[in-house]
Amino acid sequence: MPVDIDLLLAWGATYKKIAQGETIFTEGNHCSFYHQLVNGSVKWINVDEDGKEFIHTIVEPGESFGIMPLFDDEPYAASAVAEKDSIVLRLHKPVFLDLLRDSPQLHFKFTRLLAEQVRFKLLLLKTISCQNPHICITTLLNYLKKNKKNICQDCSQLTLTRQQIAGMTGLRVETVIRTMRHMHDDGELLITKGKVFCVYD
Numbered sequence: 001m002p003v004d005i006d007l008l009l010a011w012g013a014t015y016k017k018i019a020q021g022e023t024i025f026t027e028g029n030h031c032s033f034y035h036q037l038v039n040g041s042v043k044w045i046n047v048d049e050d051g052k053e054f055i056h057t058i059v060e061p062g063e064s065f066g067i068m069p070l071f072d073d074e075p076y077a078a079s080a081v082a083e084k085d086s087i088v089l090r091l092h093k094p095v096f097l098d099l100l101r102d103s104p105q106l107h108f109k110f111t112r113l114l115a116e117q118v119r120f121k122l123l124l125l126k127t128i129s130c131q132n133p134h135i136c137i138t139t140l141l142n143y144l145k146k147n148k149k150n151i152c153q154d155c156s157q158l159t160l161t162r163q164q165i166a167g168m169t170g171l172r173v174e175t176v177i178r179t180m181r182h183m184h185d186d187g188e189l190l191i192t193k194g195k196v197f198c199v200y201d
Contacts, residue, residue, distance in 0.1 A: 002036060002062035003036060005036075007099075008089050009089075011091060013034075013091040014091075015087055015089060016089075016090055017085070017086075018040065018087070018088055022081070022082050024042065024066075024080040024088065026079045027077065029075055031066065033091060033092060034093065034096035035090055036062070036089045037062065037065065037088055038062075039087050040061070040088075041082070041084050042059040042082055043055050043058050043164070044056045044066065044080050045167070054168075057168075058083065060150065064113075065080055071110075123139060124169070127140070128169060128170050133178075134179055136171060137171075137176065137180065137183070138183070138188070140165065141158070141189070144160075151198055155197065157197050158189075158196040
């Protein structure tokens, strides 16, 4: 959910360039800013002791990320890393909270956003627990298509890589590749020259 850029700038937000691979904030650190992606791509992740990433979401331009600590004053629950060179708008946390107090409608939108994120997490947990790769991937793709996220609205091309899908579902990359090939053969999606198109409902 984007906040109007002019509104953020009027309240003192500043642009920050982020290089590909650069960490924007780290799990366990204190939250000092509201972040909104202007362009580029950011992954929101946890990393286990073996270095394996679990991807919560791939942030697209216009989306905010890492907002939970703005409301509960706890540390970041996950890290944010730029997938490519990106530009982020940052607004100091106390000023952002003043903005919400000044705009109840905006506050309500963030409440709804947090509820949507919790619902998505519950949906993923439910599908991951069934340990069926087809169900995991189908559920994720249906959610993304319904919410117009990580899918090109003009051509229905999925903008996530197989590695990113594996990171979001807890599956092995090889399992994702094999399962999506079966889905292609069954007409559930289209794979052309390595690109995936979500052509089903």
